[in-house]
Amino acid sequence: MSVLDDIISGVREDLSVRTAEAPLAQVRARALDRAPAADALGALRGDGRTLSVIAEVKRSSPSKGALAAIADPAALAARYEAGGAAVVSVLTEQRRFHGSLADLDAVRTSVDIPVLRKDFTVEDYQIWEARAHGADLVLLIVAALSDAQLEHFLGRTHELGMNALVETHTAEEVERAAAVGSRIIGVNVRNLKTLDIDRAVFADLARRIPQDAVTVAESGVRGIGDVEEFAAQGARAVLVGEALVRGEDPEAAVAQFRAVPVRDLPGLQQR
Numbered sequence: 604m605s606v607l608d609d610i611i612s613g614v615r616e617d618l619s620v621r622t623a624e625a626p627l628a629q630v631r632a633r634a635l636d637r638a639p640a641a642d643a644l645g646a647l648r649g650d651g652r653t654l655s656v657i658a659e660v661k662r663s664s665p666s667k668g669a670l671a672a673i674a675d676p677a678a679l680a681a682r683y684e685a686g687g688a689a690v691v692s693v694l695t696e697q698r699r700f701h702g703s704l705a706d707l708d709a710v711r712t713s714v715d716i717p718v719l720r721k722d723f724t725v726e727d728y729q730i731w732e733a734r735a736h737g738a739d740l741v742l743l744i745v746a747a748l749s750d751a752q753l754e755h756f757l758g759r760t761h762e763l764g765m766n767a768l769v770e771t772h773t774a775e776e777v778e779r780a781a782a783v784g785s786r787i788i789g790v791n792v793r794n795l796k797t798l799d800i801d802r803a804v805f806a807d808l809a810r811r812i813p814q815d816a817v818t819v820a821e822s823g824v825r826g827i828g829d830v831e832e833f834a835a836q837g838a839r840a841v842l843v844g845e846a847l848v849r850g851e852d853p854e855a856a857v858a859q860f861r862a863v864p865v866r867d868l869p870g871l872q873q874r
């Protein structure tokens with residue numbers, strides 16, 4: 604069993620507890636009661652001249668264990684926003700990342716920028732739940748989904764006025780993400796099946812992403828050097844967790860990353 608399979612089986616167990624506590628009809632009603640979702644696609648496109656930063660609230664990870672205690676996720680998110688983050692990502696997976704929907708709620712009340720609910724989406728319920736808790740974006744991991752699921756979940760996301768960050772790690776996954784019309788495509792340089800980082804994956808896959816989609820470089824950013832490299836290879840946005848939660852000054856780090864110019868690369872496919 605891969606790490607991803609193992610995480611997902613835990614996610615499914617936790618999901619069965621939540622669906623028993625809050626049936627879909629109830630979550631759906633709460634979702635429909637919310638103010639409309641913010642325009643995360645526009646936020647990520649930014650001004651087209653410099654990078655957008657998706658700054659993540661992340662306590663722990665399966666690869667590194669405990670990263671930071673983050674007693675006050677709302678305060679951290681506010682610092683990300685002050686630094687000019689385009690989006691705040693909140694991990695809500697409990698077992699390996701020590702996140703929760705309570706973290707999502709706390710962050711939602713503290714920032715105005717779009718919020719990404721970062722979880723392993725395997726059921727429609729989680730998309731309704733994300734909206735009910737005020738998320739503007741959800742994560743869809745191509746490696747964890749069939750084409751039919753991917754298309755269905757993306758459709759549900761758009762129907763609720765949200766956007767999806769569609770995450771890939773191989774050329775085949777990029778093709779699958781593009782085929783269903785994904786508008787925001789992430790390349791995770793960490794392989795979720797083995798947890799290995801391979802930053803070289805980004806340059807290869809970024810070239811394959813349709814030009815009208817926002818290309819996001821995910822994971823493995825140690826500092827400004829990695830951010831500049833991803834930008835030079837075609838990233839429009841970077842998703843950063845560890846370097847921010849462990850760093851001395853997350854606000855200054857976000858400000859530094861978001862000032863990096865983006866590059867127009869020739870040869871990107873048209874859709």
Ligand SMILES: O=P(O)(O)OC[C@@H](O)[C@@H](O)c1c[nH]c2ccccc12
Nearest residue numbers: 791821822823824842843844845846
């Ligand atoms: O902490 P890092 O290496 O900066 O990575 C952040 C983010 O990319 C990572 O948390 C992530 C990317 N895709 C995921 C899918 C599930 C859980 C977590 C992730």
